Amino acid sequence: MKLLLDIHIFLWLINDDERLSEKFYEAIINPNNERFLSVVSI
Numbered sequence: 001m002k003l004l005l006d007i008h009i010f011l012w013l014i015n016d017d018e019r020l021s022e023k024f025y026e027a028i029i030n031p032n033n034e035r036f037l038s039v040v041s042i
Contacts, residue, residue: 001027001033002036003028006011006040007037007040010037016022
């Protein structure tokens with residue numbers, strides 16, 4: 001699966017924020033998924 005992360009999801013991920021649900025966290029860290037960060041975020 002390809003995942004496009006926007007800035008708030010990326011920030012929640014790197015800050016271990018509890019607002020990021022376990023379901024989404026598992027999808028993001030799954031090595032079978034491709035992760036992309038939105039260019040707008042940069």
